[in-house]
Amino acid sequence: MPSPTIPVDLxxxxxxxxxxxxxxxxxxxxxxxxxxxxxxxxxxPTEKQLVERFSVSRAVVREAIARLKTDGFVETRQGAGAFxxxxxxxxxxxxxxxxxxxxxxxxxxxAHVFELxxxxxxxxxxxxxQRRSAADLxxxxxxxxxxxxxxxxxxNGAAAxxxxxxxxxxxxxxxxxAQFAAFLAQHFSAxxxxxxxxxxxxxxxxxxAQAEHRALLDxxxxxxxxxxxxxxxxxxxxxxxxxxxxxxxxxG
Amino acid sequence: MPSPTIPVDLxxxxxxxxxxxxxxxxxxxxxxxxxxxxxxxxxxPTEKQLVERFSVSRAVVREAIARLKTDGFVETRQGAGAFxxxxxxxxxxxxxxxxxxxxxxxxxxxAHVFELxxxxxxxxxxxxxQRRSAADLxxxxxxxxxxxxxxxxxxNGAAAxxxxxxxxxxxxxxxxxAQFAAFLAQHFSAxxxxxxxxxxxxxxxxxxAQAEHRALLDxxxxxxxxxxxxxxxxxxxxxxxxxxxxxxxxxG
DNA sequence: ATTTGTCAGCTTGTCTGACAAATCCTGCAA
DNA sequence: TTGCAGGATTTGTCAGACAAGCTGACAAAT
Numbered sequence: 001m002p003s004p005t006i007p008v009d010l011x012x013x014x015x016x017x018x019x020x021x022x023x024x025x026x027x028x029x030x031x032x033x034x035x036x037x038x039x040x041x042x043x044x045p046t047e048k049q050l051v052e053r054f055s056v057s058r059a060v061v062r063e064a065i066a067r068l069k070t071d072g073f074v075e076t077r078q079g080a081g082a083f084x085x086x087x088x089x090x091x092x093x094x095x096x097x098x099x100x101x102x103x104x105x106x107x108x109x110x111a112h113v114f115e116l117x118x119x120x121x122x123x124x125x126x127x128x129x130q131r132r133s134a135a136d137l138x139x140x141x142x143x144x145x146x147x148x149x150x151x152x153x154x155x156n157g158a159a160a161x162x163x164x165x166x167x168x169x170x171x172x173x174x175x176x177x178a179q180f181a182a183f184l185a186q187h188f189s190a191x192x193x194x195x196x197x198x199x200x201x202x203x204x205x206x207x208x209a210q211a212e213h214r215a216l217l218d219x220x221x222x223x224x225x226x227x228x229x230x231x232x233x234x235x236x237x238x239x240x241x242x243x244x245x246x247x248x249x250x251x252g
Numbered sequence: 253m254p255s256p257t258i259p260v261d262l263x264x265x266x267x268x269x270x271x272x273x274x275x276x277x278x279x280x281x282x283x284x285x286x287x288x289x290x291x292x293x294x295x296x297p298t299e300k301q302l303v304e305r306f307s308v309s310r311a312v313v314r315e316a317i318a319r320l321k322t323d324g325f326v327e328t329r330q331g332a333g334a335f336x337x338x339x340x341x342x343x344x345x346x347x348x349x350x351x352x353x354x355x356x357x358x359x360x361x362x363a364h365v366f367e368l369x370x371x372x373x374x375x376x377x378x379x380x381x382q383r384r385s386a387a388d389l390x391x392x393x394x395x396x397x398x399x400x401x402x403x404x405x406x407x408n409g410a411a412a413x414x415x416x417x418x419x420x421x422x423x424x425x426x427x428x429x430a431q432f433a434a435f436l437a438q439h440f441s442a443x444x445x446x447x448x449x450x451x452x453x454x455x456x457x458x459x460x461a462q463a464e465h466r467a468l469l470d471x472x473x474x475x476x477x478x479x480x481x482x483x484x485x486x487x488x489x490x491x492x493x494x495x496x497x498x499x500x501x502x503x504g
Numbered sequence: 505a506t507t508t509g510t511c512a513g514c515t516t517g518t519c520t521g522a523c524a525a526a527t528c529c530t531g532c533a534a
Numbered sequence: 535t536t537g538c539a540g541g542a543t544t545t546g547t548c549a550g551a552c553a554a555g556c557t558g559a560c561a562a563a564t
Contacts, residue, residue: 021547022318046515057548059311062516063318066274070322078516079556115379116428123371176368273518298544309519314545330545331527 021056022063028054029064033073033084044074044082111240117184118236121165124181125216125232126225128171136171137221143167144217151206164213168232171220212238273308274315280306281316285325285336296326296334363492369436370488373417376433377468377484378477380423388423389473395419396469403458416465420484423472464490 032038045053050061065082068074076082128136143164150160165185169178212235219227284290297305302313317334320326328334380388395416402412417437421430464487471479 048515059314059547059549062311063315065516066315066318067322070319076516077556078554079514081515081556112426112428115426116432119375119429120371123375127367174364174367176364177371180368300544311518311520315517317545328545329527330525331543333527333544 021060022067025050025054025056025060025064026067029068030073033068038084040084042084044084046081113184114236114240117181118233118240120177120181120184121168121236122229122233124169124172124174124177125220125228127174127177128168129220129223129225129228131173132171132220132223136167139167139170140164140217140220144213147210147213151210161209168216168220208238209235274312274319277302277306277308277312277316278319281320282325285320290336292336294336296336298333365436366488366492369433370485370492372429372433372436373420373488374481374485376421376424376426376429377472377480379426379429380420381472381475381477381480383425384423384472384475388419391419391422392416392469392472396465399462399465403462413461420468420472460490461487 029044038044044050044065047058047061047065050056051058054061065074065076069076073085074082075085132140143160143166146160147164162185165181166178169181172178212231216228216231216235219231281296290296296302296317299310299313299317302308303310306313317326317328321328325337326334327337384392395412395418398412399416414437417433418430421433424430464483468480468483468487471483
């Protein structure tokens with residue numbers, strides 16, 4: 001019977017493969033900050049003090065602090081010092097933290113990430129159906145037409161597909177939602193480029209995807225949030241199915 | 253009439269306040285990688301070459317590469333060199349990238365982030381209603397009872413509230429979704445700690461929240477995804493309203 | 505008494521040179 | 535062809551130095 005503990009520590013968990021001294025020092029400092037030893041706005045010990053405290057060179061200290069800077073934990077000001085960032089909760093979300101070790105996502109992981117993308121796209125489609133402006137509809141129709149055109153040429157339509165999804169994101173009028181959706185889309189296009197052969201898109205699968213796009217476009221045009229959400233979710237689910245099917249084909 | 257361009261560059265946009273040479277160099281290298289100049293697995297120029305190419309010291313080069321490492325763009329192996337990460341799409345998602353400059357989120361930003369959280373929680377609740385096991389239901393009921401108990405004592409029930417949401421995340425059986433929900437929850441608890449006074453929770457607002465929790469628990473127990481999603485979304489919306497109300501009260 | 509100018513000390517940013525550790529590559533011997 | 539030794543290459547770490555910017559104290563002027 002597992003007790004319902006909060007898995008919040010996973011988010012900022014240190015990468016186990018910490019390379020070298022600087023990563024270890026960065027981990028110790030981050031742990032101190034999370035433990036509340038240094039509150040938001042507090043000044044960290046100077047580089048000199050850290051050098052003496054941990055018996056490492058200044059290069060190591062600087063690299064560790066640089067890591068904390070890019071992680072959003074601390075900010076530095078030349079001549080003043082290093083300070084804990086005022087907004088500790090706004091650290092980065094590392095979706096890859098759990099599986100940074102293995103080469104690629106396994107099938108179960110991939111299904112989970114697809115599911116996450118489906119949730120996001122569905123929510124975004126619902127909002128788009130409620131908020132789309134005339135300009136949004138024009139952009140959506142333009143992207144859709146571009147895909148129609150790509151369907152009849154040799155182009156696999158990947159760029160047009162991205163434009164369509166971006167137009168949906170614009171219509172939802174929520175930059176954070178759009179940002180996260182773009183992040184996931186980039187993730188998938190990168191994975192796709194590694195595992196799919198370009199020719200796999202030229203068959204009937206793109207026609208099926210276009211039908212799903214049409215359903216989504218119609219629902220957003222009608223202003224039907226439920227139908228838009230369902231269409232977007234269905235589109236992602238189908239894409240996941242096509243992904244798996246293509247993945248099982250021989251590589252040649 | 254804005255053309256429907258892809259806002260994917262926003263994700264990894266360089267922070268405008270780039271401090272110093274190393275940040276500039278890191279930006280240039282990241283741009284090269286994004287532009288496809290170096291593909292996944294390719295080896296970057298050696299530190300020595302970069303020193304000559306950009307007329308900076310090796311410390312600057314190393315700090316720039318360290319930044320790219322923590323950003324997930326490159327990996328280094330001692331004696332071998334620096335290589336573009338094989339999974340470029342798995343870089344970090346920086347929810348704070350757009351407003352890293354200002355002190356806190358303004359009201360519009362906050363509403364957008366609440367909306368994002370509502371989408372995530374709703375999708376998670378739908379999945380929880382479909383997949384909850386007997387153990388999940390037991391954990392949910394335990395967390396709910398804990399909140400009931402906290403309601404009658406002086407405890408503001410924040411810990412129990414977190415446990416309940418964590419139990420919902422567990423019941424959804426999707427680690428990525430749970431991870432992102434936990435990230436957002438942490439973000440909000442951090443913001444709440446800065447702006448709310450603890451006493452603000454002891455009034456009737458917690459009772460209202462508990463009623464929303466009951467609706468969510470019932471829907472998940474019944475296995476009704478639609479109702480669970482609606483309940484979760486409503487809960488977040490109401491929480492946003494309570495947040496705004498508390499925010500407008502005088503600080504004393 | 506308050507404001508302003510100056511300066512000394514401190515802290516981070518950058519540069520230089522060196523050595524250690526790990527990897528890669530070449531050539532030689534079996 | 536295979537195996538291994540050894541040099542060359544590359545990143546990791548160290549040490550010292552100067553430049554750039556900030557802070558606080560003190561003196562001078564209003």
